[in-house]
Amino acid sequence: MKVKVINHSKHPLPEYQTPLSAGMDLRANLEESIPLEPLERKLVNTGLFLELVPGFEAQIRPRSGLAFKHGLTVLNSPGTIDADYRGEIKVLLVNLSNETFLINDGERIAQMIIAKHERIEWETSSILSETERGSGGYGSTGKE
Numbered sequence: 680m681k682v683k684v685i686n687h688s689k690h691p692l693p694e695y696q697t698p699l700s701a702g703m704d705l706r707a708n709l710e711e712s713i714p715l716e717p718l719e720r721k722l723v724n725t726g727l728f729l730e731l732v733p734g735f736e737a738q739i740r741p742r743s744g745l746a747f748k749h750g751l752t753v754l755n756s757p758g759t760i761d762a763d764y765r766g767e768i769k770v771l772l773v774n775l776s777n778e779t780f781l782i783n784d785g786e787r788i789a790q791m792i793i794a795k796h797e798r799i800e801w802e803t804s805s806i807l808s809e810t811e812r813g814s815g816g817y818g819s820t821g822k823e
């Protein structure tokens with residue numbers, strides 16, 4: 680599938696890292712490095728603008744390496760990019776470590792997944808079908 684994109688960043692377009700990768704890494708597009716203090720959150724520019732095909736969304740998710748090594752994650756994960764959004768794709772990063780993290784220009788800060796989604800119509804009802812689970816949840820089926 681082709682997706683129309685405007686790249687106003689200084690960096691190449693995001694690419695899949697391996698032939699079967701689901702996500703494409705997004706790079707920070709910055710004039711200068713940004714420090715992210717412990718528990719601080721910042722909206723980081725990517726310089727990318729998309730025109731998604733209707734029925735598809737883009738999801739902005741954390742990179743596990745950054746999360747594991749530096750406690751950096753995407754606060755609103757998964758961020759939702761709607762098909763009718765024409766603004767710049769931004770990444771809401773939060774530093775959950777106790778050390779300042781310096782975000783450098785061109786750094787791969789998050790990953791983006793393009794996913795199909797449904798749009799539904801509500802069918803209002805007073806009763807739902809019976810199932811074995813019923814309203815059990817939150818560990819109701821046992822320890823493991």
Ligand SMILES: O=c1ccn([C@H]2C[C@H](O)[C@@H](COP(=O)(O)OP(=O)(O)OP(=O)(O)O)O2)c(=O)[nH]1
Nearest residue numbers: 739755758759760761762764767768769770771
């Ligand atoms: O991580 C994100 C999340 C959202 N957006 C952009 C694209 C999305 O289509 C738009 C609105 O996002 P969302 O629906 O999550 O925002 P909201 O808080 O519900 O505000 P709005 O009233 O603008 O929908 O903001 C981003 O660039 N990055």
